[in-house]
Amino acid sequence: MILAVARKNYLVEATRWSYDSWNIFHRFLGRASLFFAVVHTALYCGYVYEKGENFGPLWSLNYWNAGVAGTLAMCWLAGPPSVRWARQRDYEFFLALHVLMTVGLLYLCFVHIFWMFSVEWLWGAVAVWGMDRAMRLWLSQGATSKAISEIKGEVIRLTVPVGPGKALLKKPGQFVYLRFPQLSWIQKHPFSIAGVREVTAVDMVDTGDDAVPLLNTGKQHQHLELVFTIRPYRGVTKALHALGNTTVQVAVEGAYKHHIPLPDDTVFFAAGVGFALVLGYLRARKGGKAYWAVGRSEDLWAFEELFAECEEGELDGLMINYSGLRMADADRLERLGIKINKSRLRISEVLDEWEQDSLKGEKGERAVMACGPERFLDECRVCVDALDGVEYWEEVSTK
Template identity: 25%
Template sequence: MILPRASHTTWDAQDPNDTPDDINFYTWGLNGVNQWWNDEFSKGLFTTSCILVLFFFAVRISMDAMRHLRLLVLMSTDNSQRSQRYWSRPSPFSWKMKKYLWFAPIWKHRHNTEIQLSKAITIGTLPTRLHAVILGIYVISNVIYCTLLLDYSKPKRELVAEFRGRTGVLAVVNMVPLFLLAGRNNILIPLLKISFDTYNIIHRCLGRLAALQSVAHTAAWLINKVDAQGFEGVKKSLVESEFILYGMIAVAAFALIFVITPSPVRHAFYETFLVLHIGLAILILYTVWMHLKIDNLPQLPYIILAIAFWSLDRFIRLVRVFYRNISTKSMTKVKVEALDGDACRVTFELARPWTFKPGQHVYIYFPTVSYWQSHPFSLAWSSNVSKQGGVIQNKLHEEGYASGDLPIDEKNATIGPTTTQMSLLVARREGMTKTLYEKANAAPNRTITLRGFVEGPYGGMHQLESYGTTLLFAGGIGITHQLGYVRQLIEKYQAGACATRKITLIWVVKTTDQVKWIEPYMREILSMDKRREVLKVLVYITRPKADITQVSPTGSVELRPGRPNFDQIMDTEVAESIGTVAATVCGPGPFQDSVRAAVRNQLHRVEMDFYEESFTW
């Protein structure tokens, strides 16, 4: 379809004498572009996205409702093994869906295990089967819209112009979810209870798609332009037309991002990648906006929406940092202690009281160590400390309250002003974490205090109190993600406020030194009232220096040498489980994949859900 010639004059160095019979006519403006179909396909992509969002929202709501109902019923009955049994039988549809789609890796076992070309070079991870289905639907829709649904009966120059319009429009349309999903404060995270990690996978896919579409858009323009005026014409357009220049800069930035995002580059130079990526993304937003604005093209609202999503996320992050760390009375203070086993305990004394949920993470900033960088860390432990000294939780326990039961004002009334302490365990890697560790390790008492800020909280969307049995698997520093759940479930068990009857923590570390990372927290957990009734802790040390096999007198805490056999553990735990089971895992990629495989092998036996947290993206 050839649209009537528009009155635009600045799109390109067009000749006013161009006619639809002349190839020059198809090198500028909306000539040859089928805007009606472009709008329809934009709507198609929007509808596809909305259907996917609504589907996952419906699934999330129904699963939450089911868990809530289960909790209510169990709480209003005796929560006995018999009452729990009713909920523990999986329906064939439910376990097959979970095993073969919901929790399935794309092929056999591999999802979080990096694909390695050599010891030093990895090329990323594979999506899960569900991710692959979602991404497949979206990518295939784009490919069909860009290639199959063109009018191939037209002469080449018209077809190329139509392709130019289609790819350009869809590249801009895809930038809306691309920028929405890049944000830490993406509204879809709490709405669908899908982690940032998963959106990151989709973000990367959308980014590559938009980059390829923008390259195709430019290539299509070049084909007609070179056919019409040769490379001289291209050069002239770049010099004389701002519209073309901005478009070219945008596509060059897209191409550069495409080159720097693959996993080996991203992981090898993460901070450089991040700075470059953000800089190029801003450049793309600006140049695409100018490209569309100069001639007021119909896709202008899309880019404005993408800019709005990006700016809003940055604004919320800034507000969170200010709000959390600066109050009229104080600023956040940080203490860093170097620990054996190549890690630090980082304790923030926060400027304002803060109630945390298990599974949450925060971003931390240490301007004197790593300038503007922000790094994500799971919250290992938190306590409200009286300003006169002493941990309030313990006092509340003595008084018969579970921590967090009292509103902060009441706490203040009984105990005086309080401050929240939040502790992280930071394993030494090669960048900021290494500098931090070395600074603390070289200081007297291996401890330093410094200025730092915290942003958050993020994550922590899953509640486990409606499951009769909870199995928490942690590999190395992944223990930080699990400690909060252990403490919360025991507290709720004490208060009779959860269905939990069994909690098993399985922690795998390399050395005995690493066990000491959580010594103070474990001491608190093991001294909790009634914990012997519900908690079992299995610690595996894969490289022990001596025979470390130990079993506590009650048999509830065990140290074992070597690697665990996850299939065997799952088999035993499921056989001994009470009610429904939640299995959660946090650790290195191969560790997570082994636990996932063991969980999938048991899904036919018991109603079980699987939650995983990754420490990398």
């Protein structure tokens, strides 16, 4: 159950399940554990009653008290604080309470069974948790860095400098966890990396002189800049949007990778800022079929700089569907070689055409990958279900 929500869950690669799927499985395991704990408690109470023993003396025994407290802790863990509306209302409170209650539950389990039964499975749980925390620490980028947050409408474009190296960051499907200390000390959010830049900067020193505050040392250093496109939802992202155009301290943990073995014949669908995940694959594959449903002009603004950095051919297979496209935006996109369709994206028609093209040639492995809000993914899922022999992958993004 702990491994299911570990950041570095190696079963993701082994099973090819997504992190979201493992998160859902974690909830299922939690509810199943609660069910068996309640059944265990009821059966043992029935056993004591059948023997004609009094329950009073049991309250002086550590194993009994720990068992009762552990069952109540599991009821609380899987109960009110963990339902969806409670998590969304105050995720930071939920997360802190969830971690503390889990630590307490592990301790109670030790007390409950240590006197009689084997505890190797408990030590295994502690080891998995400890290794995951150690891996998170190792993947952290060290001290916080000063990021540039730009706002247009309901979209945030965040540029975060990180140290040199980290070749993993340049691979498609990467995401990192970001923490904003001035907004929250605990809460971290996963964000797909929309772009990675190599930057050469000149080292400057503070002279302490108001007339010439900074002095060029003549030395240069290289670092990477990670670009994220974020649509504020609630909590930290909403608070970040409220800061406006500013600089903000950011702590970076990662990178982590979506273990998605996509075949060559893959069609990508994206909506809104969900295009961040798709763009990485287009650049790594030097092109590919991709359809992007744009609802607002700020979505285009968020990716304009990244489009300009793309190499020739990387955006040849991209089709942008945006009924409200302005002439100025259309001219800029056409100069970059991007195709434009001033109508709504019709996923079923695109897939039907793709299916017909596949029938003309040799049929190999095929897949569809989608990233966007839940309603958009629902439509993608229904359309792909109508096709035979097509794998489907998805990633949820905010609207």
